[in-house]
Amino acid sequence: MKQLEVTIMGQSYILACTEGGEVALLEAVNHVDREMCAIRDAGKVKARERIAVLAALNVAYELAQRPAAAAPAPRREEAPAGPTSTDVSQLIRRVDEALGQDGRLI
Numbered sequence: 001m002k003q004l005e006v007t008i009m010g011q012s013y014i015l016a017c018t019e020g021g022e023v024a025l026l027e028a029v030n031h032v033d034r035e036m037c038a039i040r041d042a043g044k045v046k047a048r049e050r051i052a053v054l055a056a057l058n059v060a061y062e063l064a065q066r067p068a069a070a071a072p073a074p075r076r077e078e079a080p081a082g083p084t085s086t087d088v089s090q091l092i093r094r095v096d097e098a099l100g101q102d103g104r105l106i
Contacts, residue, residue: 009036009048035059 001016006029017025035055045051 008033009040009051011048031059032056 004015035058036051039051039054
């Protein structure tokens with residue numbers, strides 16, 4: 001597993017990713033950073049934790065609104081077009097890994 005040091009809203013994080021997954025992870029980091037900075041810069045929310053939750057909700061909403069044509073082709077005919085509980089579980093696992101042992105974003 002490879003580790004990358006990234007910066008989100010001015011704070012550094014060490015994130016693990018699979019070999020060959022660096023580009024996708026960096027794109028995700030940039031997306032989250034843009035969302036969080038936009039919320040912070042709007043000036044209505046100051047707490048980093050609240051900014052992170054709002055950014056996560058914005059990104060999840062964007063993913064849910066993607067047209068079926070933009071989603072990757074299902075592997076099987078019966079597979080759903082949207083995110084599955086497995087996708088969500090994997091995302092939660094990756095967030096937990098990124099947060100580290102103390103379980104805190106900040």
